[in-house]
Amino acid sequence: MLYSTGVLGQAHNLSKKYEKPTDPLVVAKLAQWQDLKFGLFMHWGTYSQWGVVESWSICPEDEGWTQRKGPYSDTYNNYLKAYENLQTTFNPVKFNPEKWVKAANEAGMKYVVFTTKHHDGFSMFDTKQTDYKITDKKTPFSTNPRANVTKEIFNAFRKQNFMIGAYFSKPDWHSKDYWWPYFPPKDRNVNYDPAKYPERWDAFKKFTYNQIEELMTGYGKVDILWLDGGWVRPKETIDTAVDWQRGIKFNQDIDMPKIAAMARQHQPGLMVVDRTVAGQYENYTTPEQEVPEKPLSYPWESCITMGNSWSYVPGDKYKSAHDVIDLLVKIVSRGGNLLMNIGPGPDGDWDPVAYDRLKSIGEWIKINGEGIYNSRAVAPYSNGNVFYTKSKDQKIAYAYVLPEGEQGDNITINIEGMGKPKQVTLMGSKQKVKWKAGADGVVVSNYKALYQKAGLKEAAGFKIIY
Template sequence: MKNINRHLRLALLGGLCFINTPLVSGQAHTMSKEYHAPQDPAVRQKLQAWQELKFGLFMHWGTYAQWGVIESWTLCPEDEPFINRGGVHGGDYFEYRNAYEKLQTTFNPVRFAPEKWAAAAKAAGMKYMVFTTKHHDGFCMFDTQETDYKITDSNTPFSSHPRSNVTKEIFDVFRKDSFMIGAYFSKPDWHNENYWWRYFPPKDRNPNYDPARYPERWKNFTTFTYNQIRELMTDYGKVDILWLDGGQVRPVHVAGKTGRDGSQYYNQDINMPKIATMARQLQPGLIMVDRTVAGEYENYTTPEQEVPEKPLPYPWETCMTIGNSWSYNKDDQFKTSQVLIQTLIKVVSRGGNFLLNIAPGPEGDWLPLAYERLADISNWMKINSEGIYGTEPCAPYSQENIYFTKSTKQNLLYAFWLSEKEAVVLPPEINISLEGIGKKIKQVSLMGTSTPLKYARKKDTLIISIPSSGKQQQQLKYSAVFKIVYE
């Protein structure tokens, strides 16, 4: 994940068109162009259950929160606009890297209280969570036995805290609140001697040596990776999703990627079949998300900071930041509640899930504004969540500022009228396409009210009359939702 500047754009990614919405941009995230449905019935069942959850919480957290810098990426020696060390230590890379790795010795998030996060997320309608157990920098937020570069090591001040194994604490708390649990895990590990060998300086995000030339070193790295994933699948209770990042770590025959000079990346085969077999023996039905690596271990795709214009023919999830940064930054510019709620609507109208990232700070809590945003979403959900859960896409999916879903079990169509301003002010008359509903309309109402609305139908257009008194829309914010009952 990357910390990147926000702007408006209509993106074309992987041959698919994406909705124009406030986004962040930077290094392109390339979606896989192929999808291989999982063959394991338990995985298919878990995947179907996950698709019904609609809204999830993502959390990027590590020692980098102390500096408020882009997570891990300031260690990467690539000349990319989103990688900026800001002249720290005179711009000397190796001094910077040493100082970064010493952040372990000052990391002490004493305000850590995951119950607060779970309560706020649950109230906002979130039903699953994904936590960064390890990002690319290699610092482990769990009690691994494979390295001392971890939150529970004696070099980390927080290790003396009774809740120092934060991954276990977070998983247990959210699981108790009935969340589906996801473990983010970075396949590359820039701290590990067998990925970035200290004999050579790092050159880019890839190994700084050729694994084919030093096969024993690469074998040690694959063993390290296997053992860490086994720990997460063994010691942390029920895990539903293994969310793997770092798509350059893949066999060369499925790489499909080249460096900036046109050269093929090194063959970084970590034996995913062996990892998957082990992980699913320990966690039956485990959803695996090997991002951007098309094949049997990418059980759903993850368009980053984007919303497809139309439903995709496979499971997918938009992962997006609440502000401009995946990691904590006290000066981050958060998206408005209006943008967040309307993004959720757009994602669900296309049949996807929305994974919203909120980053804890160095003391172990979110910024107050994050709680405010979730409270706003909660208030909106209290009125309109019926149109979010238990629904599926409905053609024409959207028309102008109106987005559609329909119930999977009843003859109900939901039309989300997105407001340009925070307060909803409906026009006297609203025309809604009924392209996906060919039968008779029985009743139309506005969510949050009990009085049926007057309407007329002209062919495939439903004309809804809005009372001039305005009482029907009092206190509505961000989006009005029309509930349409049909035969």
């Protein structure tokens, strides 16, 4: 992999098979989404108050990301009770989605995916299926006129023409029909055999169906249903070569055909992303905290954290704007999208560092975005620290030179199958580019002077017209 970092607790392997959707509305939506290239992901819930990993600390697995800390960690039951009691103190009074939209828009982001419900089961929307939700009277923020934060976020971003994605966890560790209180939970999976207790499993299926239908009917136009928790899946889809899938003992089939049909009836053209469950309901794949080394033959999106964690952690270390721009260039050169995660804090706002990063990314995007959006991958995709894209009509190519290491005056741009260039320019600069086309491609002979005179700090973008 080109890049791998961060919390890998719920890291998802890429599916080995891809099934192209046949619904023409979904195909069209997918093509539109692939042109957007840069999206915003947000993990937010009651866990943000403790600054701990989202949901996983209540999972009774002995893994690094599930370790419990703090005054309630003496026993599992004490911890779980205190964790679920976070509902009674959650009051993000600085919540202002328009502030997020403005920053994301200026950074060049084009779509948003928000955690409507994570594995812990706390709903960040006004569901009628449970009182474990942000709008319940036990939650202090419920009296706020903007308490239904999912609706507020979707509406705010939709007004700025963002595609809207609803993250939804298929497992629900709060539901008595998933983790039945009769048995202690053993791991991330359902804690009883659904085949032995079919009525309980049917109740869970109905609960899940109803919650998704609420999101598909009461929250305006939704473009993506982003389903997480890949262990909730039909047993025949388990890949025993994948470590975490070997731990799935039971058939956890929630009837995706029924769910998808209902969702698309309400939201025609909806993209469904049933992560890691290869087939007709994984319309694009989601490599996590990594960038594939080569282009993939199907639509994909790298979901990567801006900090070290998915959810808010005080004093988290955020990637520099330089690192995010490099990531975006690498991902887009391979034909993918970057979904960059920022975790809101318990007060309902982002760390100021996140705003600073987005501002810097936006300054670069304003100059170089034309080779990012609506672009296509073009062989050889990269040479060293030079990464390539091309326009849809194949008349223009772009070469992004990442400022890694010492650069000399000569930069070679070697793009296959585009013919002989007519013009080479440095985007955002009126300086004359000294270039010559040869057997090895286009050689720019005054690169260092161009870079320095233009005052560049990030990747230099060359536009090559054919």
